[in-house]
Amino acid sequence: MINKIVFALTFLGAGILTILTLGIPWLAWLNYLIWLSSAVGTVIFINFIILSFSNKREEVTLTSESTRLRVASFVTSFNEDPEIVKGTLDSVVKATKGYGDVFLLDDSTNERVSNELKKYCESVGITYIHRTDRKGFKAGAINNALRMIHGYDLVSIFDADQRPVKSYFHDILQYFQDPNVAMVQVPQNYTELGSPVALGSYYQQVPFLNVIMKGRNRRSAFSLGSGSTFRISALKDVGLMDEESITEDAATSLKLYEKGYQVVYVNVPLIWYGEPPRDAAAFVSQQSRWALGYFQLTRKILKYRLNFSVFFDFIAGFFYWLKEGPLTAAELIAPVIFLLSGLPFLVINPVLYALAYGSYIVVSMALFFYSMKGREYGVKGFLYHQFVEYLEFFGVTSSFIAWLSRRKVPFKVTPKGRSALSLRVVIPHIIVTVLLVISIIHGIYLGLTSRDVILKYSIYVNLFWASYQLFFVIGAIFFALKIGEDSTENYIKEKIIKD
Known part of the structure; x- marks a missing residue:
């Protein structure tokens, strides 16, 4: 109230x-x-x-218990440039080696793109999952894949242009030693800055990632859609990813908070590549989508039983x-x-x-x-x-x-x-x-x-x-x-x- x-x-x-x-x-x-x-x-x-x-400092040490957690790494794609996706897949494979397996969730409607990506995945041992109905969009693709896989403790999600460093899982698995931690989020980096709009997008993210999200660590941090690693049991506890919101990441995070889970934000550059919007039309389209998704969250923010810090x-x-x-x-x-x-x-x-x-x-x-x-x-x-x-x-x-x-x-x-x-x-x-x-x-x-x-x-x-x-x-x-x-x-x- x-x-x-x-x-x-x-x-x-x-x-x-x-x-x-x-x-x-x-x-x-x-x-x-x-x-x-x-x-x-x-x-x-x-x-x-x-x-x-x-300023909440994290002093956690990786233990043998946390290294035994098995990871499913999902790369999501929808009519993306195949060369960009391949580069990301290579990075995810290197990061996931020894921790689990890599899956490409490809919802592409462009047959040329999907065929090329399927052949590439088969050649390097990546599981290729393709849908044609696009139900629930990105959240639907993730939920569909989660229902298909078994034997994994965590799922890590990467956009087609977000490439993890080799030590990615070594650095984040330690936080899952706390059974109340449902998700770990890392900052996204923009490195392909070839226009004023792209550079402006980078500067727009600096206070958000380095001040706002850092301050929300273990308080109200939320999934950014990429660079997010979820505890699968926690996702299942809240009915998997939220398919109703156009920003499924923040909506799912709210569901986790209502259940009493915590989200850790690790303010370390563990993603080394990212393409911001390069022109005005792409930037406005991105921001308009994020805004609409957040507006759609309003009813849930008011309806859910959230502690005051999360709500505020x-x-x-x-x-x-x-x-x-x-x-x-x-x-x-x-x-x-x-x-x-x-x-x-x-x-x-x-x-x-x-x-x-x-x-x-x-x-x-x-x-x-x-x-x-x-x-x-x-x-x-x-x-x-x-x-x-x-x-x-x-x-x-x-x-x-x-x-x-x-x-x-x-x-x-x-x-x-x-x-x-x-x-x-x-x-x-x-x-x-x-x-x-x-x-x-x-x-x-x-x-x-x-x-x-x-x-x-x-x-x-x-x-x-x-x-x-x-x-x-x-x-x-x-x-x-x-x-x-x-x-x-x-x-x-x-x-x-x-x-």
Whole structure:
């Protein structure tokens, strides 16, 4: 009950602030969305700070008991480039040698791809499993294979582009000495960084993998879909992988938490290869799918009997996607409406607002950069991170609408090994850019001609937000249109492999 109350208070608090600061009545919806964005942002920030200071060190030693655990390594594939899949299979075979066997779960509908992969598996002794119905998508493929195999204690899952190092199982099996540990997750690495979007995807993952997931170790960590090793008995205890959600990894993790199991996150680079989205269309498709999956989890987060830490961390994840999508759209619209119409949708002393919000920004940014210290992130990483996040706002908003309307969205694998220019993805951004530029010009004119001091300060505040948003929206457009090699690719790639 307390979990639902905390969730409701976020929306209720924004409603109370809306009533207290209501301007034009018919713009109450915009007032509410702006306050909700502030409330949600505060929850996300508090959660980030809690996790950044949650340093749970693991002191575990591999024993003969843990080495006797038998592993089934699953590589999942759906119409992937056969050469990428073969490279991954080679790495998984080397890592699994002495611990168990390797299986390729190939749901490919492309006959040429499936035939080539089948022949390769037969030539190197890998068990090839192929389905044609695609029921349950990736989760369905995993469940189908689990029903077919026997005599294994653990199942380890790898995407077609996620390659484990040779010591992978030597490093993770020790954690399964604790019978309450249902899963061990390792960070995913992006090393094929051949475009600004790809590099932005890498920087987006740095705080998530190194701060958020690290802080969620044995608290609320969850499967990332690849680099996940499950105790098979625990999976069977919760009815195997969740086939209802488009993000089966997080949904299955929730089921494990409801049963009282623990998830360990080992923040060690045990995967040395990974292909991020290389262009804007692939990136938006990936992020929209993740967002929709998390929106679909909301009912389960509220329904399941979760301890407060698990609930708070997962609900902060829901708030993250809410802010990245519809609430970012509201933040883009708000200064445009005010600067073009002069209609006060929110009535508050602009000086007080600037001082309060300005202090919040300074403190939150200082703490954020402090938590990222020594992680090869810096100002450049922050900018790249923000550019790609502004790139996704329309796609995430579309996923939110699809979730509310219960519209079915087809499952799409993130394209790999290629990049292409897609103007369609940035049409909303171009429209927003035009509106922001017009509103800034009009706002400057109003600021110069107005004699009302309070109105002037209100205009200045909105000019700041419009300019701030414009900078990142233009950056997002630039990233979307620039698909060539990035000069920092080799530096990042070489550093990851070296480390």
